[in-house]
Amino acid sequence: MKKVFLVWWREYRSILADPGALLILFGAVVIYSIVYPIPYSPEVLKEVPVGVVDLDRSALSRRLIRMVDANEYVRVAFRETQLARAETEVLAGKAGGILLVPEGFQRKILRGEQADVGVFADAGYLLVYRQVYTGLLHATRTLSAGIEIRRRRAGGMAEGQALASRDPLALIARPLFNPATGYATYVVPAVLLLILQQTLLIGIGLLGGTERETSGIPPVSDPGRDRPAVLQVLLGKTAAYLALYLVYSCYYFGILYRVYRFPQRAEAGTVLLFVLPFLISVILLGLALSALFHHRESAMQALLFTSIPAIFLSGFAWPPEAIPGWLRILSYLLPSTAGISGFLRVNQMGASLSEVRFEWLILWGLCVLYSGLAWFSLARSTPVGETRDPNGA
Amino acid sequence: MMHNRKGVFRVARRECGRFASSPIYPLLMVVFPLLSFGVLWATFQQQVPRHLPVAVCDLDRSMLSRSVARMIDATPTMDVAFQVEGPAAGEKLLREGKAYAFVLMPHGMERDAKRGTGAEVVGYYNAQWLLPGSLINRDLRKVIGTVSAALELRARQLRGEMYAAARAHLEPIRVDSHVLFNPQLNYLYFLLTTLLPTMLQIFILLVATHSIGVELKEGSAGEWLEAAGHSVWRALVGKLLPYTVHFFVLGLFMNSLLFRYLGVPERGSILVIGVGTVLFVLAYQAMGIALVALTANLRLTTSLVAFYSGASFAFTGVTFPTMAMPATARVWGELLPLTHYLRLLIQQAIRGAPYEVSIPALLALLAFIVLAPLVSLRRMGRLLEEPGYWGRT
Numbered sequence: 001m002k003k004v005f006l007v008w009w010r011e012y013r014s015i016l017a018d019p020g021a022l023l024i025l026f027g028a029v030v031i032y033s034i035v036y037p038i039p040y041s042p043e044v045l046k047e048v049p050v051g052v053v054d055l056d057r058s059a060l061s062r063r064l065i066r067m068v069d070a071n072e073y074v075r076v077a078f079r080e081t082q083l084a085r086a087e088t089e090v091l092a093g094k095a096g097g098i099l100l101v102p103e104g105f106q107r108k109i110l111r112g113e114q115a116d117v118g119v120f121a122d123a124g125y126l127l128v129y130r131q132v133y134t135g136l137l138h139a140t141r142t143l144s145a146g147i148e149i150r151r152r153r154a155g156g157m158a159e160g161q162a163l164a165s166r167d168p169l170a171l172i173a174r175p176l177f178n179p180a181t182g183y184a185t186y187v188v189p190a191v192l193l194l195i196l197q198q199t200l201l202i203g204i205g206l207l208g209g210t211e212r213e214t215s216g217i218p219p220v221s222d223p224g225r226d227r228p229a230v231l232q233v234l235l236g237k238t239a240a241y242l243a244l245y246l247v248y249s250c251y252y253f254g255i256l257y258r259v260y261r262f263p264q265r266a267e268a269g270t271v272l273l274f275v276l277p278f279l280i281s282v283i284l285l286g287l288a289l290s291a292l293f294h295h296r297e298s299a300m301q302a303l304l305f306t307s308i309p310a311i312f313l314s315g316f317a318w319p320p321e322a323i324p325g326w327l328r329i330l331s332y333l334l335p336s337t338a339g340i341s342g343f344l345r346v347n348q349m350g351a352s353l354s355e356v357r358f359e360w361l362i363l364w365g366l367c368v369l370y371s372g373l374a375w376f377s378l379a380r381s382t383p384v385g386e387t388r389d390p391n392g393a
Numbered sequence: 394m395m396h397n398r399k400g401v402f403r404v405a406r407r408e409c410g411r412f413a414s415s416p417i418y419p420l421l422m423v424v425f426p427l428l429s430f431g432v433l434w435a436t437f438q439q440q441v442p443r444h445l446p447v448a449v450c451d452l453d454r455s456m457l458s459r460s461v462a463r464m465i466d467a468t469p470t471m472d473v474a475f476q477v478e479g480p481a482a483g484e485k486l487l488r489e490g491k492a493y494a495f496v497l498m499p500h501g502m503e504r505d506a507k508r509g510t511g512a513e514v515v516g517y518y519n520a521q522w523l524l525p526g527s528l529i530n531r532d533l534r535k536v537i538g539t540v541s542a543a544l545e546l547r548a549r550q551l552r553g554e555m556y557a558a559a560r561a562h563l564e565p566i567r568v569d570s571h572v573l574f575n576p577q578l579n580y581l582y583f584l585l586t587t588l589l590p591t592m593l594q595i596f597i598l599l600v601a602t603h604s605i606g607v608e609l610k611e612g613s614a615g616e617w618l619e620a621a622g623h624s625v626w627r628a629l630v631g632k633l634l635p636y637t638v639h640f641f642v643l644g645l646f647m648n649s650l651l652f653r654y655l656g657v658p659e660r661g662s663i664l665v666i667g668v669g670t671v672l673f674v675l676a677y678q679a680m681g682i683a684l685v686a687l688t689a690n691l692r693l694t695t696s697l698v699a700f701y702s703g704a705s706f707a708f709t710g711v712t713f714p715t716m717a718m719p720a721t722a723r724v725w726g727e728l729l730p731l732t733h734y735l736r737l738l739i740q741q742a743i744r745g746a747p748y749e750v751s752i753p754a755l756l757a758l759l760a761f762i763v764l765a766p767l768v769s770l771r772r773m774g775r776l777l778e779e780p781g782y783w784g785r786t
Contacts, residue, residue, distance in 0.1 A: 019697070020692045032704065036704055038719060039708050039718045053519040114561035117565050118570075121570070127712065127713065127714060128714050137570070141566075141568075143566060147566070148562065151562070162588065169506045169513070169541040170514070170537070171514050172515045174517045175526065176484070177524070206719075222602060297606075297691050300698075307703055312437075317524065317758075318436060318580075319521075323436055324441040344521060345489075348521050349519075
């Protein structure tokens with residue numbers, strides 16, 4: 001047991017003595033958590049510029065344009081007299097869409113005929129498309145409803161009755177768990193978990209690569225009978241990183257969540273119980289992989305590209321139902337897949353441990369699998385005879 | 394002049410001989426890029442998420458409620474996978490990750506809808522999963538809108554209105570909506586076109602920094618400079634040239650994968666895309682020179698690469714648009730060649746803009762190629778000449 005603590009302590013000493021490791025295992029954890037949320041910090045996209053082509057030039061068309069400008073999704077950035085000219089502006093990125101009011105718009109309404117308006121939304125950027133489409137549709141529908149209700153009241157209906165009979169069946173849409181449908185609330189929690197995973201894997205790999213590169217002497221070969229056994233190394237190192245990353249978890253999910261005002265519905269205990277197998281499985285995977293790296297920079301070079309596939313495989317941005325089955329199964333080998341899906345449900349949606357038991361068990365399964373691989377990897381880089389340490393763990 | 398060219402080619406030949414020296418070259422140049430392309434392609438194969446499981450809570454048990462449930466099930470987006478007794482059970486399914494939404498149809502819905510006294514359907518959807526949530530919200534709106542319009546049309550016809558007049562009264566203003574540039578709203582088009590170059594830039598930058606940095610680390614910089622006839626720029630051009638060719642070919646492969654094989658629309662100029670791709674590769678190589686010059690240390694450079702390229706996607710404005718970002722994030726985005734290249738791809742491929750629209754993007758890429766080496770060439774010269782800078786880890 002003493003040797004476990006010795007390995008634990010030594011791991012911290014080698015991190016502190018190595019500015020490279022410190023940059024990953026401390027610097028990156030803090031820097032990314034501050035920098036990454038910046039682009040998303042406004043949370044919602046508002047007031048997207050749109051162009052207006054008003055061929056009617058009537059009181060009613062001007063009213064519609066005022067209503068477009070007034071709603072929060074879009075604002076009128078320019079007016080054009082030809083659709084083609086407005087489209088050029090959209091191509092140049094100056095607007096996200098166009099509202100076209102054709103000639104005869106007001107006349108048709110006054111006659112009680114159906115009038116058309118054209119909505120052109122740029123789907124080159126999908127979030128822009130959604131806001132423009134929603135904004136223009138919203139303004140038009142509001143005007144349309146106003147006209148119809150006025151007609152009914154002119155026909156002698158009471159206002160409330162006119163309202164209800166206009167739309168016999170209405171949909172009330174209730175967004176749950178991210179009520180403002182904020183973009184940072186959607187992206188950042190998942191990315192925080194990924195940062196924990198990637199910095200752990202790279203940091204552990206960097207230290208492993210350094211040990212192999214600097215001396216060729218395997219990591220745990222203090223000569224003499226004081227040498228710890230593989231199991232002791234495994235336990236000591238795992239405990240060292242786990243303790244460190246539990247502190248980071250408190251910083252992320254305790255402090256940052258409050259700073260960024262993300263909704264949080266979980267009990268601290270449930271979060272801890274879920275984060276535990278996630279961190280342990282990542283650490284063991286890191287120890288298993290570290291045998292592959294022979295240079296200080298190798299781990300970073302080899303693992304850098306994995307962040308983006310890992311985030312899209314985790315199912316938070318792209319629904320897992322849409323991912324082919326074979327890839328879905330393989331993706332569970334990454335702790336982030338079960339980790340992000342389960343964690344978001346626990347922390348953002350207030351799921352109990354039993355409601356995420358599938359992900360929780362997968363993570364423990366990965367702990368078992370990767371502890372075997374980590375053992376193998378550590379044993380390979382440890383001189384023979386060590387596992388026969390008479391003192392045991 | 395003859396001498397110059399010899400120096401460049403001698404270094405280039407020397408570089409090709411170095412490929413075999415480390416597994417890092419085949420891995421970062423071929424294996425990992427193709428692996429990441431393959432995984433991302435497989436992930437988004439379905440193009441638009443379909444058959445997302447939703448739950449229905451039908452308290453009305455009427456003809457109308459059953460037909461609403463059938464219509465929800467018939468949308469391409471949703472499958473009614475569960476029938477639940479109450480909202481609590483529905484919300485539990487959301488927390489368990491088994492359903493993305495539940496639709497509540499209250500008692501007396503059919504009766505109220507037919508009387509025109511304001512019947513409601515409540516759609517609770519999980520907005521933490523932003524993409525499925527918004528697709529479900531949109532399609533629920535369509536279903537309920539259709540049902541509501543049909544109910545009212547029938548009521549009006551019963552009152553003796555003609556069909557056309559009834560339609561016009563129902564909706565005084567009809568919205569004629571057009572999707573500009575990505576009519577299928579295809580996520581595969583959008584995400585792969587932006588994610589594959591994001592992967593590519595990671596590898597271009599890693600290989601550029603490794604190939605230069607490793608000469609400093611291993612102290613072979615003198616020999617390298619010798620081969621270049623003691624000209625720093627010839628040493629750099631000769632060294633990076635083989636990788637320029639390789640990554641340009643890989644870039645063309647990526648483009649043909651997107652535009653030929655996957656059918657991403659390619660409405661604009663293939664020439665502009667080709668020129669853009671060369672500049673994109675060169676811009677990242679130029680940034681590679683600057684990053685090595687900044688630190689003179691391969692491991693630290695790799696950390697900078699991780700920061701510069703690993704977190705870049707968020708700042709390019711393809712997910713959360715540039716116009717809504719805070720100024721700091723916007724400026725940082727402009728300092729990434731990726732932002733300009735993705736802008737060019739979206740302009741040329743998805744929107745089919747005339748080539749003039751992409752000139753600013755091309756000029757921006759050119760600026761990286763000219764400025765980054767210009768500011769770092771002198772220091773680079775010192776690094777290659779003075780052994781004091783070599784061997785740093």
